[in-house]
Amino acid sequence: MNVTWKQVATWRMKRQFVHPRTKASASEIVGRLCGVQAQVWSAAELAVALRQTTPDGDAVDRDVADLTLLKTWAMRGTLHLLRPQDAGAFLSLMAAAGSWLKPSWTKASGVSPKQVDELTDEVSQILEGGAELTRDQLVTKLIADKRFASMEERLRSGWGSVLKPLAWRGALCHGPNQGNKITFTSPAKKFGKDWKGVPEPDEAAPIAIEAYLGAYGPASPDTFDRWLTLNSTSKPKLRKWFADMGDKLTEVDVEGRKAMILTEHADDLAGSADCQGVKLLGHFDQYILGPGTKDDVLLDAKHRSKVSRTAGWISPIVVVDGRIEAVWEIEGKDLVVTPFDGAVLPEKDLQKEATHVGKANGVSGLTVRVV
Numbered sequence: 001m002n003v004t005w006k007q008v009a010t011w012r013m014k015r016q017f018v019h020p021r022t023k024a025s026a027s028e029i030v031g032r033l034c035g036v037q038a039q040v041w042s043a044a045e046l047a048v049a050l051r052q053t054t055p056d057g058d059a060v061d062r063d064v065a066d067l068t069l070l071k072t073w074a075m076r077g078t079l080h081l082l083r084p085q086d087a088g089a090f091l092s093l094m095a096a097a098g099s100w101l102k103p104s105w106t107k108a109s110g111v112s113p114k115q116v117d118e119l120t121d122e123v124s125q126i127l128e129g130g131a132e133l134t135r136d137q138l139v140t141k142l143i144a145d146k147r148f149a150s151m152e153e154r155l156r157s158g159w160g161s162v163l164k165p166l167a168w169r170g171a172l173c174h175g176p177n178q179g180n181k182i183t184f185t186s187p188a189k190k191f192g193k194d195w196k197g198v199p200e201p202d203e204a205a206p207i208a209i210e211a212y213l214g215a216y217g218p219a220s221p222d223t224f225d226r227w228l229t230l231n232s233t234s235k236p237k238l239r240k241w242f243a244d245m246g247d248k249l250t251e252v253d254v255e256g257r258k259a260m261i262l263t264e265h266a267d268d269l270a271g272s273a274d275c276q277g278v279k280l281l282g283h284f285d286q287y288i289l290g291p292g293t294k295d296d297v298l299l300d301a302k303h304r305s306k307v308s309r310t311a312g313w314i315s316p317i318v319v320v321d322g323r324i325e326a327v328w329e330i331e332g333k334d335l336v337v338t339p340f341d342g343a344v345l346p347e348k349d350l351q352k353e354a355t356h357v358g359k360a361n362g363v364s365g366l367t368v369r370v371v
Helices: 005-015 026-032 041-049 059-065 084-097 103-109 113-127 135-143 149-156 164-168 187-194 201-216 221-229 235-243 263-270 301-307 347-361
Strands: 070-073 079-082 173-178 181-185 249-254 257-262 278-281 317-320 323-331 334-339 367-370
Touching: 005 201, 005 263, 026 041, 026 059, 041 059, 041 347, 070 084, 070 164, 070 187, 079 084, 084 164, 084 187, 084 201, 084 221, 113 135, 113 164, 113 181, 135 149, 135 181, 173 187, 181 187, 201 221, 201 235, 201 257, 221 235, 249 263, 257 263, 278 347, 301 323, 334 347, 347 367
Parallel strands: 334 367
Antiparallel strands: 070 079, 070 173, 173 181, 249 257, 278 317, 317 323, 323 334
């Protein structure tokens, strides 16, 4: 089965609610996208709002409050919003990569695999009653135990490196903020029956692969793993997971690239027309994070540094006929677009998109300025 890149872009944008947009809730959008990165809260809000026909800037906060969304460290070790019923499969595969078992992690963190096991057990006990503790409250309880006293500085770190393996094992997730302070709680206690636990990796893999390919296919196993763990999964294990999917997957040729699509989606992909049009998407958007910023069909390699910037920042993007051809930012009442290589962009389409961005950001009267 041979398809063009523009057919793939059309299909992905439809599956990701980029075009056409949707009336779905925040949790439904997050579910389709296999999570939304939430290191920067406004990025998660914008990712959802820009996909809605009528942007709802409160949708994310409302679904978090209604417990239909969960915040935790997940893919690539970054904070994500996930549906509680979906989270366990992704967390299981993060845990299966076993980053904390590597000598380099122990050297950098000063915490051994055995200590991670002990921390997991202790935190599970502390939170088992449904407590919602700030980082300071949780760490104070932990360091009262002499086993963890020497870890105080690392446990208090805002990066959360030592706590991430505990999240992947389902021992904790983020709770509601107390003022400007984050809290931690037990996902099992917080989300009840919607929390399905953390399954064994072989059980989790087909769930996660199916979800990923349903939004970002066609894709290779390596692309899936780069999105998931930054290519930290055992290659034999990864190949086995895909092979075990059997006839649920179909191989396609995308202009010379071999990749996998869910068989149930193959006909829809083959019937897609070439992608056309302009869309504006926000910072840290899943449209680029799903395939990865190193996908040079989606984003020309020479422009990668304009999108994937210092300190891990991912710029807001302008998508033209499926490819990323510019970045944008809001300056006062101007939506400033910076095209790559002087690309000529249709200003009428940009202005229409700017109006939608303004509604999603609660800003009226945005005017496009191309620089």
